[in-house]
Amino acid sequence: MSHVFGPVPSRRLGFSLGVDIVPLKTCTLDCVYCQVGNTTHKTLERNEYVSPDVVIDDIQEVLKKDTTIDYITFSGSGEPTLNSALGVMIRRIKSLCAYPVAVITNGTLLYLPEVRQDLLGADLVIPSLDAITPAIFNKVNRPSSGLDVGKIIEGLALFQREFKGRLWIEVLIVKGVNDSREELHKINAVVQRIAPDKIQINSIFRPGAEKDFECADADTLEYARDLFGPKAEIIGEFKKERTAGSQGTLTDDILQLLKRRPCSVKQLSLSLGVDPKLIVDRIAQMHSDGRIRQTEHDGDSYYSGVLT
Numbered sequence: 001m002s003h004v005f006g007p008v009p010s011r012r013l014g015f016s017l018g019v020d021i022v023p024l025k026t027c028t029l030d031c032v033y034c035q036v037g038n039t040t041h042k043t044l045e046r047n048e049y050v051s052p053d054v055v056i057d058d059i060q061e062v063l064k065k066d067t068t069i070d071y072i073t074f075s076g077s078g079e080p081t082l083n084s085a086l087g088v089m090i091r092r093i094k095s096l097c098a099y100p101v102a103v104i105t106n107g108t109l110l111y112l113p114e115v116r117q118d119l120l121g122a123d124l125v126i127p128s129l130d131a132i133t134p135a136i137f138n139k140v141n142r143p144s145s146g147l148d149v150g151k152i153i154e155g156l157a158l159f160q161r162e163f164k165g166r167l168w169i170e171v172l173i174v175k176g177v178n179d180s181r182e183e184l185h186k187i188n189a190v191v192q193r194i195a196p197d198k199i200q201i202n203s204i205f206r207p208g209a210e211k212d213f214e215c216a217d218a219d220t221l222e223y224a225r226d227l228f229g230p231k232a233e234i235i236g237e238f239k240k241e242r243t244a245g246s247q248g249t250l251t252d253d254i255l256q257l258l259k260r261r262p263c264s265v266k267q268l269s270l271s272l273g274v275d276p277k278l279i280v281d282r283i284a285q286m287h288s289d290g291r292i293r294q295t296e297h298d299g300d301s302y303y304s305g306v307l308t
Contacts, residue, residue, distance in 0.1 A: 003050055004058040005076065005256040009267055011235045012126070012168075012200065013071040013102060017062060020076030020260065021083040022049050028079050028108040030142040031130075033174055033208040035261050036077060042144045044109070046084040056092050063097060071124070072097075075104040076260045082109070087118030094121060102126065108147055110155030116162055125163065126200070127156060128170045131178045132186040140177050153190055160194050168198040173216040173224060175203075181223075188227050199232040201225055206262045207297045207304070250274060250282055258292055259305030268303075 007015035023041065026049070030039035059072065072093055074080040080103060083089075093101055100123035107127025109115045119125050129152070131137040137149050160167055169191055173179050178187075191199055201224050204215040225232045253272050257263055265283070269276040283303055286292045295302045 002058075003055050004062055005260055007069050008257055008261065008263075010071075010073070013073060013124075015068050016071045016073040016075075016102070017059070017069045017099075018076050018260065019055060019059065019072060019074045019080075019089070021055060021074060021080055021086065021089065022076075022078040024077035024259075026078035026082055027106070028082065028144050028147060029106050030209070031106075031172075032140055032142065032177075032210040032213045033172055033204045035206045035208060038209045039078070039142075041078075043082065044144050044146055046082050046109075046115075048085045049083050050085075052085050052088045052092060055089055056096065059093065060096070069099055071102045072099045073102040073104060079106055079108070081105050081115050081118065084114075087121060090118070090121040100124060106141075107156055108143070108152050110159045111151045112155070116155070116159045119159065120163060120165075122165055124166045124168065125159070126168045126170055127159075128172060129153075129156065129187060129191065130172050130174075131183060132190055133183060136178050136183055140174055153194075156194050160196065166198070167194075167196040168200055169194065169196040170200045170202055171224065171228075172202040172204075173220060175214040175216045175220075177213065179216050179220045184224050184227055191228065197231070199228045201228070201232060201234045205235075207295045207302050250278065251286065254279070254282060254286065255291065255305055258303055262295065262297075262302035262304040264300050264302055 003020050005018040005020060007017045010016040025036050025039050026041040026043065027039045028044055030042055074086065080086055090101055102124040103119055103122050104126045107129065110127065130140050132149055134149055171187055201221055203221060204213060221234050225234050254268060257268065265276050265279050268279045283292060287294060291306055292303045293306055295304065
């Protein structure tokens with residue numbers, strides 16, 4: 001099940017069955033806040049990194065055993081639009097089951113007609129837009145050579161005109177980087193022109209790639225929400241409960257989640273439908289074995305997989 005993980009507890013999407021279709025960590029950006037870690041393969045070149053047949057087989061195996069799913073979501077180890085078979089996978093999932101398909105993307109390749117075409121079959125697309133000023137964009141997102149903010153904005157606007165599903169734009173605010181009133185007003189002006197269905201305000205609520213960057217303060221997040229208007233929301237904590245019944249062994253399930261995103265004991269418990277005491281016992285052993293590492297962030301302990 002190397003290309004499917006979860007369902008994971010998502011603050012945005014409920015229980016999300018993750019579909020991971022690029023190698024770790026292949027991306028067009030190297031964002032300072034990325035919870036997956038630093039980009040090791042920064043590229044703009046699209047490839048069929050994994051066959052649609054393999055991905056669909058993995059999804060079918062999960063669907064036989066687990067129906068606690070709100071979305072099937074392309075996300076994970078890097079930028080999903082770098083996989084040139086993304087459109088084929090979306091169409092095959094839609095023919096396979098009735099679960100809505102979401103794509104979480106950094107939006108950098110939407111200027112390409114073939115990428116926009118691939119995404120037209122999704123129910124929900126969530127691109128990000130963290131900065132308008134080039135110097136700030138370069139500092140927070142650290143793009144591949146050849147990417148510029150103007151090209152990204154043009155792609156977002158074109159996609160919104162073509163897409164029949166829902167478009168949510170995420171703005172992730174980093175303290176001391178893109179949180180000035182001036183930059184937030186610039187972002188707002190562009191976002192209002194694009195006119196997404198929702199604007200999601202986020203910050204570094206999990207450990208990020210670079211430890212020197214911090215979560216924006218509450219006043220800034222609230223200011224941004226009020227500025228962006230009634231479609232804006234600050235992404236909240238995960239609330240839903242899940243019954244037990246995840247596939248595979250508990251250790252394997254935990255590792256599948258932690259190698260793609262840091263999680264706390266509470267988040268693992270909610271995702272897997274397992275008593276927190278069992279999670280604590282299992283991660284203690286896994287930590288002792290060197291299979292996972294522990295990080296403190298905002299007063300809570302997060303665990304992530306050790307790459308081999």
